[in-house]
Amino acid sequence: MNAFAVFLAIVAGLAGSVQVAVMARLGDRVGVFGALAWATFLTAAIAFLLMLVARQSVAGFADAARQPIWLWSGAVMGVLIVLTITFAGSRIGVAATVGILIAGQLAMGTLIDRFGLFGVQRVAIAWPRAIGIALLAVGAALTLRR
Numbered sequence: 118m119n120a121f122a123v124f125l126a127i128v129a130g131l132a133g134s135v136q137v138a139v140m141a142r143l144g145d146r147v148g149v150f151g152a153l154a155w156a157t158f159l160t161a162a163i164a165f166l167l168m169l170v171a172r173q174s175v176a177g178f179a180d181a182a183r184q185p186i187w188l189w190s191g192a193v194m195g196v197l198i199v200l201t202i203t204f205a206g207s208r209i210g211v212a213a214t215v216g217i218l219i220a221g222q223l224a225m226g227t228l229i230d231r232f233g234l235f236g237v238q239r240v241a242i243a244w245p246r247a248i249g250i251a252l253l254a255v256g257a258a259l260t261l262r263r
Contacts, residue, residue: 141206
């Protein structure tokens with residue numbers, strides 16, 4: 118197990134909940150699509166600056182533009198995620214939004230692993246994983262109860 122990868126995943130998980138709360142507030146103040154546009158613009162600007170600071174070649178940026186179109190679906194899904202958290206966070210709450218988002222991610226991640234979709238290595242679905250998904254789905258549903 119890669120401890121640093123686990124650490125980063127935990128930090129990203131914590132940041133994700135903060136992101137839901139912050140984006141929901143921003144969406145309430147400037148509108149969902151305004152918040153989405155600014156978040157997307159700032160994300161792109163920060164990513165480009167990080168690329169420059171890391172002294173990665175701008176040629177790598179150009180290489181990215183030549184990749185198959187389906188690889189760009191990740192960017193579109195990122196927009197969908199930010200749009201969803203901005204809209205849902207203030208309507209159903211941060212915990213419910215995060216719980217449902219994670220349950221959906223775990224379910225889809227399991228299907229991607231199981232069938233080796235998008236070129237990833239296949240991973241068998243063991244009972245503990247299936248039970249974990251079911252429990253998370255129940256937990257996500259329970260967060261909707263007030």
